[in-house]
Amino acid sequence: MRVAVLAHGKFPDRAKTAVGVLRYADYDVVSVIDRDHAGSRVTDHVPGVQDAPVVAGFGEVPEPVDALLxxxxxxxxxxxESWRPDVLAALSRGCDVIAGLHYFLNDDEEFVSLAAENDCELRDVRRPPDDLSVSEGLAGAVDAEVILTVGTDCSVGKMTTTMELARAAKAAGHEAAVIPTGQTGIMIEGWGTPIDRVVSDFTAGAVEAMIRKKGDDYEYLFVEGQGSIVHPAYSAVTCGILHGAMPDALVLCHEADRDRIHGYEPFPLPSIEEYVDLYEGLAAPVSDASVVAGALNTSDLGDAAARDALVDFESAIDAPATDVLRYDIDDVLEAIV
Known part of the structure; x- marks a missing residue:
């Protein structure tokens, strides 16, 4: 499928869905739409992903194109609302529109009407299925080893780490799959349940259902974590995923030098050692999972500072760690498999 990716004013640092799709999805991205960087190319901003021109609006997206994401x-x-002209332009050209928002395109009368007129599909990937139920506590019985990425905060690299570990496991000859729990993972994998949109009573059950669906067909399931157990807004999602997954192992993700919760700066991050204790203690009632490895986002550091930060992070978690986009992943994968 040929897609244009909308990222106005956020690309690349605050458009993690766009970057995740560019790095991991099977889509053929024909353009990124960002009026602030129009005239440049994707790889001028993000190395190591598929390249495409950056344009100012959907009107500049070349044919053929199947969807706006x-x-x-x-x-x-x-x-x-500044995105509305691009969505309308896409629908007018007969393109589907894919979104991972809590705002559902299918509840917008203008979008629904134009989509029907032009035979387009509006895909709200953050709309959960209707047949969810509470957990039965059965995820731990699947044949696969279940590995969950957990974080010190939001946007520290849990999705990226999940994807990279699954890729590395497959390359090493293992049968591995990703369990997508957020909008970006769902867009990349083509299936999944958006856990942050699920009714609280059904959160653990939704994760359990995905693991039971895949758990006897693979050696390893890499579960995409969400939020952080100390996050003042999103801790409930984190806890639901942890208890629903009943993981065998945890991988702690952190961004180097971050010491405050992003967007909630009055709240400081606990020490790394405290996170290890918190996650292992929270897992203990449902599994004996421990933090067996770590992933450190060092993108804002020079090489020497990044390597020093990794040494400190490994010491704090008492396990091997790496920056999954910058350095070798073998030691971390070996600790898991």
């Missing part, structure tokens, strides 16, 4: 997931998941 909204590559931004702001806090709260709202729809920015």
């Amino acid at each position: 909204i590559g931004i997931a702001p806090i709260g998941g709202g729809f920015d």
Whole structure:
């Protein structure tokens, strides 16, 4: 499928859905739409992903194109009205529109009407299925080893780490699959349940259902973590995933030098050692999972500082760690498999 990715004003640092799709999805991205960087190319900003021109609006997206994908997931998941002209332009050209927002395109009368007129599909990947139920506590019985990425905060690299570990496991000859729990993972994998949109009673059950669906067909399941157990807004999602997954192992993800919760700066991050204790203690009632490895995002550091930060992080978690996009992943994978 040929897609254009909307990332107005956020590309690349605050458009993690766009970057995730560019790095991991099977889509052929023909353009990224960002009026702030129009005239440049994707790889001018993000190395190591598929390249495409950056344009100012959907009107500049070349044919053929099948869909517009909204590559931004702001806090709260709202729809920015400045995006409306691009969505309308896409629908007018007969393109589907894919979004991972809490604002559902299918609840917008203008979008629904134009989509029907032009035989387009509006895909709200953050709309959960209707047949969810509470957990039965059965995820731990699957044949696969279940590995869950957990974080010190939001946007520290849990999705990226999940994808890289699954890729590395497959390359090493293992049968491995990703369990997508957020909008970006769902867009990449083509299936999954958006856990942050699920009714609280059904959160653990939704994760359990995905693991039971895949758990006897693979050696390893890599579960995409969400949020952080100390996050003042999103801790409930984190806990639900942890208890629903009943993981065999945890991989702790952190961004180097981050010491405050992003977007909630009055709240400091606990020490790394405290996170290890918190996650292992929270897992203990349902599994004996421990933090067996770590992933450190060092993108804002020079090489010497990054390597020093990794040494400190490994010491704090008492396990091997790496930056999964910058350095070798073998030691971390060996600790898991």
